[in-house]
Amino acid sequence: MGIFGKESRNDARSSDTLIKNSSLYTFNLKTTSWPIVYDAGYNITFMGVEKLHPFDSSKWGRVHNFLLDDKVLTEEETVTPVEATEEDLLVVHTQPYLNSLKGQSVKFVRQWSATVAQITEVVPVALLPNFVVQRKVLRPLRLQTGGSIMAGKMAVERGWALNIGGGFHHCSAERGGGFCAYADITLLIKFVLHHFEQIKRVMIVDLDAHQGNGYARDFMDDDRVYVMDVFNRNIYPQDGFAKAGIKRKVELRCGTTDQEYLPLIKEHLYDAINEFHPQFVVYNAGTDILAGDCLGLMEISPKGVVERDRIVFAAVRGQNVPIVMLTSGGYQRSTARIIADSVVSLRDNGLIGPP
Template sequence: MLPLVYHPIYSQLELPAEHRYPISKYRRLYQYLIDEMKLDQQDGILFYQPEAIGADELKSLHHPDYIEALFNNTLPAAKMRRIGFPWSHQLIKRTLMSTAGTRLTVDLASQHGIGIHLSGGYHHAHHDFGSGFCLVNDLAFAAKYALTLDNIDKVMIVDCDVHQGDGTATLLSDDDSIITFSVHCDKNFPARKPASDIDLALPKHTTTNDYLETFEIILNLALAQHQPDFIIYDAGVDIHQHDELGYFDVCLDGIYRRDHLVLSRCKQAEIPIAAVVGGGYRQDHQQLVELHAQLIQAAITVYRSE
């Protein structure tokens, strides 16, 4: 079975005209899976809806004062600008639901070996501030939650978004039970890149073959060295050659091969994996749908290969 986690609220957020964040892509991806890929329960595909977490649940990860100010709309204007969204009640509701979705994906992956969240990957949120369209860090939150489950003593976050997971790195820098592994463009946001446990920084215009060859070597070494009990995978598609915020030259097939590589390694090693769709940026949001769908297609291929 392949569990997919989705909630309509992910795309239900009014943003200013020409805002860079592709808010409609989540709804478009869900519709593509239903209408074009024809996924349903008979194919072993089950869709799950999360229930929103409470704000207090975030205070063990983020500074309580930051959470209070964020949720009560008392953050200074400069800090909201750093996040990149105008404040609204709907933004807060969406944030609580998406974070819950990543946690639910962890639960489903622990039960079924895999789970995929059709949102998530907000890795630029730090302990006491948000940044880069990220209010709270669902990856770090979910990783800490995973450690509370039976037989999970070490978690690895494999972050393949084109932007370094700086918030994840700082939030988890003192937690030896969670390994942070970021694969990103060296000359891209954020300008300051705090050290992850493993950083694979690749140059602008890295090609498909160079990306995959280098990533596979480091991934295999990381799995052998750390032997995680659980993996959280950020399958950002902003590595694509036409992404507006990316700077890599990776093709559509390269995204599929990357996702297939990660999922197949986890299945071979019997490591449960919770995946999120991560970043991807186009003015035409529909152009992102096929890119994000590669993760689901790879999961279908890998987990039906028996």
């Protein structure tokens, strides 16, 4: 149970109505567009405050620039996301939680931005006026959340999709953490299950270095969602309760290398697919497994990250199952280049391609 209790969750009927009324699924993907979502508004920059956290808050823009330079796609072929509205967020989130992001208590008393400071792990954010935090910090995250939901639709229609942002796997319906303010993975899945009746089994493959505790809490009792999570057990969040929501749990140690990691990924992924037979896959492709990452504390090489993504796409697309990829964590400037290299590899291996 989250901090506000189960009684404050939105019921299924109201969630269905909110999804039905949302504008996030009203777009039609142009035949000339790649199912790759990005907007310059993803990036977080404000008077250097973003530098107080190791997260590279301009990573998303640099990934897109590399893809343009590599001629993977053009500006015109990139899908522009729509910002998730409060009504969209209420499909999953409780009103008290969303109010706390606005600096409001349950009694709607205006406060500073303490909740956002706790989520972003940047203490000075608590001292900023909330309207500034909304515009400079939370709006980029809402835009990425809208991008994740839209990418889910495109993945079903095109077989694959990539949101250059998103992957906020520490956020659940009732609380955020670890730089994750909105539960984009839970929202993405809720929208897919509502709009595509043929999809009844969804698998989350989370290969970020950190345990994905947010969606695990949200789907704890939902048999339609199968979670495979491979993570470093010695780092944040060490959420023992959320571990009960993981169907296939692979706990690694600090310093895990390619030689151990890649065979484990391949073995467990194919076993999970054969066990669950998913009809849709959400791939949380964090690059904080990279050697030298100050938070992931693993020793995977750049080539290992690229090979990991190839293994996942080959396994899933080999079963003709739609897959949506989110970029999630990664705390070194080098990760942007590696993500772009991975997309190039997927294209060169025939696992993604133009319309």
